[in-house]
Amino acid sequence: MLNEKMINALNKQVNEEFYSAYLYLSMSAYFENLGLKGFSNWLSIQAQEERDHAMKIFRYLLSHGANVKLYEIKEPPSEFGTPVEAFNEVLKHEQHITKCINELVDLAEELKDRPTYNFLQWYVDEQVEEEENAREILNMLELIGDQKQALFMIDRELAKRVYTPLTNGGEE
Numbered sequence: 001m002l003n004e005k006m007i008n009a010l011n012k013q014v015n016e017e018f019y020s021a022y023l024y025l026s027m028s029a030y031f032e033n034l035g036l037k038g039f040s041n042w043l044s045i046q047a048q049e050e051r052d053h054a055m056k057i058f059r060y061l062l063s064h065g066a067n068v069k070l071y072e073i074k075e076p077p078s079e080f081g082t083p084v085e086a087f088n089e090v091l092k093h094e095q096h097i098t099k100c101i102n103e104l105v106d107l108a109e110e111l112k113d114r115p116t117y118n119f120l121q122w123y124v125d126e127q128v129e130e131e132e133n134a135r136e137i138l139n140m141l142e143l144i145g146d147q148k149q150a151l152f153m154i155d156r157e158l159a160k161r162v163y164t165p166l167t168n169g170g171e172e
């Protein structure tokens, strides 16, 4: 049986993850309209992964017989400026999510909730990767400056990203 505080915090994180999916989907549309389909592809896959992150917590709550509460998802922006500005936003957002995950880990520790503590370790590792990916793209964009040809080369690279669903659909 999960502690009520933990259940509430995990339900809030479900919302954070769905918001992440919304944010990246909105960015994906923005980049497609800019003519950068590779960036758009990368972000649309990112959005799918965020949905998986939400569903993994959703399944975890249900597997513990806890109530799932789906809060309203806030509206994401629809304009993101230059590619550098957009990926600055991605990195900033992932840093925010890392902070949320760390707070959940702290709460699990405080409540001596070992199962949730263990469950959250997947997210701790995932966030290292999420920040690294965002930083890598941001660094490339900063490096190329205004060189359009280089931008299209990055776009071609990002077009190669394929979606890999989580094994066992995020079930515990």
Ligand code: OFO
Binding pocket: 016, 017, 020, 049, 050, 053, 094, 097, 126, 127, 130
């Ligand atoms: Fe981007 O890792 Fe979930 O939110």
